[in-house]
Amino acid sequence: MKRVAIVMPAHNEEERIGRTLEEYINYFEKVEELDYRIIVVLNACSDRTLEIVSKFDVDILNFKQGGKGFAITEGFKEALKGDFDLIGFVDADMATPPNAFYDLIKNIDGFGGIMGNRWNKKSKVIKQTFFRQILSRGFNFLVKSLFLFHYEDTQCGAKLFRRDALKKIIPDLYVTHWAYDINLLYSMKKGGYRVVEIPTEWIDRAGSKLNVKKVPLMMFIGVIRLRIINSPFKFVSRFYDKLPEWTKIYRRWW
Numbered sequence: 001m002k003r004v005a006i007v008m009p010a011h012n013e014e015e016r017i018g019r020t021l022e023e024y025i026n027y028f029e030k031v032e033e034l035d036y037r038i039i040v041v042l043n044a045c046s047d048r049t050l051e052i053v054s055k056f057d058v059d060i061l062n063f064k065q066g067g068k069g070f071a072i073t074e075g076f077k078e079a080l081k082g083d084f085d086l087i088g089f090v091d092a093d094m095a096t097p098p099n100a101f102y103d104l105i106k107n108i109d110g111f112g113g114i115m116g117n118r119w120n121k122k123s124k125v126i127k128q129t130f131f132r133q134i135l136s137r138g139f140n141f142l143v144k145s146l147f148l149f150h151y152e153d154t155q156c157g158a159k160l161f162r163r164d165a166l167k168k169i170i171p172d173l174y175v176t177h178w179a180y181d182i183n184l185l186y187s188m189k190k191g192g193y194r195v196v197e198i199p200t201e202w203i204d205r206a207g208s209k210l211n212v213k214k215v216p217l218m219m220f221i222g223v224i225r226l227r228i229i230n231s232p233f234k235f236v237s238r239f240y241d242k243l244p245e246w247t248k249i250y251r252r253w254w
Helices: 019-026 049-053 070-078 098-107 130-147 165-172 180-190 215-229 234-242 243-252
Strands: 003-008 032-045 059-063 085-090 113-117 124-126 158-162 193-197 202-203
Touching: 003 019, 003 070, 003 098, 019 032, 019 049, 019 098, 032 049, 032 070, 049 059, 059 070, 070 085, 070 165, 070 180, 085 098, 085 165, 085 180, 098 113, 098 158, 098 193, 098 202, 130 180, 130 215, 158 165, 158 180, 165 180, 180 193
Parallel strands: 003 032, 003 085, 032 059, 113 193, 124 202
Antiparallel strands: 085 158, 113 158
């Protein structure tokens, strides 16, 4: 029997996380060959998310600090305290339905990690906006060029890893926001672990918190800085601390 920990980061998700937890719990309770646990990590929530999550049989971590990457890493650390074989994460909005996450569990054997690929021709993607398509493809081109990745969809919010692989790379997970997934995948690559992509099911849920004016620049800055840190020019990244005050709107995500 596989033991799986599912980390679910949440920032002000009062309108969506209740349904997500209900659907995931109902689905995985029926999978007999699986022992699972959901770890909800609240980060900088100011709404009723904690009240809603407390109604479910899940583990809860509550932090005042924000950042999706920060929340996922803290969830990983908590999961590593247990005896789980597999540890992964999924978005709280249920863009990835439970059956799609279960596909990751069924297909991870032989790999260090596995993730959904929304751009695979066999994937079922519902209501993805034109902006998300352009942003995703442009970002992926940048990432492929800088890190020599073969991945088609580094930003899909459904990923799963073997315990031993995750334990080894945890110290390298220092990016907390837009470049977090890249940091995670690049650390797996450096650790000698293979992460595979498979077709997935994904729904563009209403209520996204993406700021179309700020996100592209934040993502670009985050990825560039991550590449510099992982290069002979690492010393250049130290200069960002000396940037003028107006840059703080972007620096807080680095």
